[in-house]
Amino acid sequence: MQLTNKRLEWDQFLEIRREILNSWPTGQEVDLEEAIAYQSKIPDNRRFAKKLETAKQEGITLAQPRAGVALVNEHIELLRYLETEGEADLLPTTIDSYTRQNRYNEAQAGIDESRSVGRSMLNGFPAVNHGVVACRQVVESVISPVQVRHGTPDARLLTEISLAGGFTAYEGGGISYNIPYAKDVPLERSIRDWQYADRLVGYYEERGISINREPFGPLTGTLVPPCISHSIAILEALLAAEQGVKSLTLGYGQCGNLTQDVAAIRSLEELADEYLSRFGYQDTVVTTVFHQWMGGFPQDESKAFGVISWGAATAALAKATKVIVKTPHEAMGIPTKEANASGIKATKQILNMLKDQPLMQSQELTEEKELIKAETRAILEKLLEFGEGDIAVGTVRGFQAGVIDVPFAPSRYNAGKLLPARDYYGAVRLLDFGNLPFGEDIKEIHREKIAQRGKTEGREPSFQMVIDDIYAIGKGMLVGKVR
Amino acid sequence: MQLTNKRLEWDQFLEIRREILNSWPTGQEVDLEEAIAYQSKIPDNRRFAKKLETAKQEGITLAQPRAGVALVNEHIELLRYLETEGEADLLPTTIDSYTRQNRYNEAQAGIDESRSVGRSMLNGFPAVNHGVVACRQVVESVISPVQVRHGTPDARLLTEISLAGGFTAYEGGGISYNIPYAKDVPLERSIRDWQYADRLVGYYEERGISINREPFGPLTGTLVPPCISHSIAILEALLAAEQGVKSLTLGYGQCGNLTQDVAAIRSLEELADEYLSRFGYQDTVVTTVFHQWMGGFPQDESKAFGVISWGAATAALAKATKVIVKTPHEAMGIPTKEANASGIKATKQILNMLKDQPLMQSQELTEEKELIKAETRAILEKLLEFGEGDIAVGTVRGFQAGVIDVPFAPSRYNAGKLLPARDYYGAVRLLDFGNLPFGEDIKEIHREKIAQRGKTEGREPSFQMVIDDIYAIGKGMLVGKVR
């Protein structure tokens, strides 16, 4: 079966579907008509897409934590706590690592051991093992809309169970849940598997049920230049829209420089609208998600509050539709529910205080936006060229050729030739462009900005600079400057 | 003796001095020559003025907490903790409220009771009662420079003891430590008493010992428009410079709107340079201090971290020379040392992360700066006119006439006719101008901006709007909007 960016034929979809639902016993619980009847009873105020759309119209930013534990009752308790004490606007259900690798037997062992030792032995909620009824218990036990967040290259069964289970939003994508999350899953396979997930969402949409879809924005979370994550977000938006997805939330992970971060969020929305409209997807609604700092955190909780708060402030100033919240326990591993709630409360305080600030405007911001747009367009146009107009084909070929390339990704299907580094002001630039299809004008901007930093530090730009930048936040700085 | 902005005659100074040093037994410990010999041995790296000047050159922001307890050893322990665990760049010694009112007998009772109950019964360090030797113990026990912070209308004895005690910076001023801190101290008296304090600092300067002086910027800390605090900061800068003060740190309390706050810090430094140079004080060094939110705080500590962090971010983006740090216990009263250190650590994390951001630039920022400058100049020029060129005389007459007026001040020498309120974007504007000498052009800007807010809330601007704004931050908002 040749990969192409075309809507999956229904027969073909059903054929795959039979196989998928048979791959684990809980697959048998899914009855599509019954699921649609169930979802259609969930009112607008508890639907993810609707709440995001309203926030976008009001120009406010919603706060959403990450959270998931092994057992159903404990997971419900956790979400309720984050909703009431934490004042979360949107809720998550983070899936455990075994489920992400389709290792349901090991997930089951984790569930059993969690029951016997009385604490969660899994780093998330194993939704496939728990099945449809348990998922419905979860979403019914809270007032806010709940999204499934994971990191699964082949998420077809999880998608079936999640949607039948009443979740109204779903993270992931064929590129963003492969390249940073796997070592040797071919892109053709993950894109095709995510076409299935998107087709299912598209079918729900056809039946009048809005399901929000969110490509995973931050990728490897380490010095990813906006043009890279923007390109992938837009590729996945186009792939999803082709399958009938209507509500898209595109993401970006905080780099740390205010101007670049605001420019990134604003340009992401504008670029997405541009490409979706160009390819004829007129009725999709694009919202944005800003991820608080995804790199290493300070061990100290007060300092972690500082990092969290700066992320919240940037999200508010960029007027992102939602912000994904870190916790003061970030450096220590999986947080307690109290620490999780603390992160949300600090974030909400800032979001509320800053909701009245006007949108930033300056010459620098405009220039940064235009640069990001020019870079992203250069990549996307080259991929379209590679795919002879087919963006799915172009994506696979483009990754092979390294014209789209994610820094520090584990996948062998990623060229891994880029070298990002911060400029003097902390914005992420490129020291080595690998095979990115940038013109000399763009390259010259990067070279100049990195040279400016090199000059003030009295050293030639090199990989040592990249290393210093990666270590910087752990040392309380943004730029790994030599002074 | 007629008040005038002229350097105190030395004979006159010495005459007052005898009386002052006799007013409480510890005054006898002060020997000016011995004090100068002591101060001259304090190296540059432990001098406040030097550290501020270096920070200004490097474009970085230093963090300073507030702290003070009744007993010497406990106070030393507190400062050491804030220096090592809290990573404070600059240290304080906050003076208790009885000492601020020259009520040394009551301060003594507080010391005695603190000893017997084993916890501080005073809200600060009673430096006068403890005397010169104890103060030297304090400054010698830490590495960072230490400033005395208080709120004393007549601080002459405290100044003598503080400087002989080895402190290298001193907060206060004849207006900023009277109008917000006293009920019925005449301005003539407090200005004259602070001329004495400034003259003493000036004398140390003549002997080659640099002592930093800081007028108290935030005043009542409640919806004070920048032009009001700027006018008073510049008045006190001129009064201090005339007495020979060379190192001046001018302050401003966070209002909450980013553009207004950055514009305030930048315009404060520019205006001060303008007026100091105009009156011939060429060799003064002006640095700035940004006070994190001085109004009501949320009870919840995580939310308080949000408020603190936003203050830290604004200070860094405004490139203030130092920031005065709040604590997550702010809503509960005087903090534990752990809470105090937490506030500094969150602040420092943000200052370090943001030190590389470029100075903000935008049309809005330029306009806001120009507005603040026009307002401040209008007030200062009217005061000069009232004083027939003498700024001390002009200040007294100006307060009488209400052409300079501090919102919510307790002093009966303050007109108290201003009504500030936030505009739609959270910037502090004026609802009632009292007798401020603003032209119609300035007034129209305020009226328009407040009308814009009133319209979106569907209510006429009124005192209820002011009350809503005062409570807003405690409720997690900046603007007390009715929605």
Next chain:
Amino acid sequence: MVEEKKQLTLVLGVIGADVHAVGNRILEYAFTEAGFKVVNIGVMASQEEFINAAVETNANAILVSSLYGHGEIDCRGLREKAVEAGIGDIKLYVGGNLVVGKQDWQAVEKKFLAMGFDRAYPPGTMPQEAIDDLLMDFGFVQKC
């Protein structure tokens, strides 16, 4: 009912060496708006000033604010002074940041009630709460 409330006279002030004026202004505004007669003696008010103002105006209640942590020292003996002045049964309310440092509120409240206060309020109390309590303590039925 508005008529009846107007007959209640409140002495309002900030005790000791405390100069926190903002809350005092808001309380004056809120109590006045609520229909009480407010005698505001302002900031830095001594115990004597509270008692004298209450005697002179024949007040029904004294409302003491303390925001700077010295409330424990400053408020001690106020009930006794009221008794000496012949107004021993006047209602005494107190509120604010009453002690130095973070302490358990129940303990702080107990301390102030033991000192002879009828009600004590923790930091962050909204004026409406005290207004409601006043109406209740003086037997006015609330319309809610």
Next chain:
Amino acid sequence: MVEEKKQLTLVLGVIGADVHAVGNRILEYAFTEAGFKVVNIGVMASQEEFINAAVETNANAILVSSLYGHGEIDCRGLREKAVEAGIGDIKLYVGGNLVVGKQDWQAVEKKFLAMGFDRAYPPGTMPQEAIDDLLMDFGFVQKC
């Protein structure tokens, strides 16, 4: 000296089910820049992959990274596998977040040396340190 260094071949990888790729890339770059021949087997590498790569490339040293806390389980027996494969005297270095939770580094180091590693590095070690150690362990004199 640059000539001589080029003869040293290093096998580099992240052991177990660990996908942390950032540090791996940093090390590859730093060791290559320093003049070594680097055979990078990447993330999620098994013990067998390390040994096979070392045998095939006739490597001088194996450098194992582990960032996710399971290093203790994943590294156990690596020296024995090297012996079985006939490269028992190959240098074995290990570094990263080697254990779950915060533990005393001296104890962790001792544990890994006892397992047969020649050197172990704590979290936050800069690549230059390992480069210097390699040069020393293989008898290259350092110029400064």
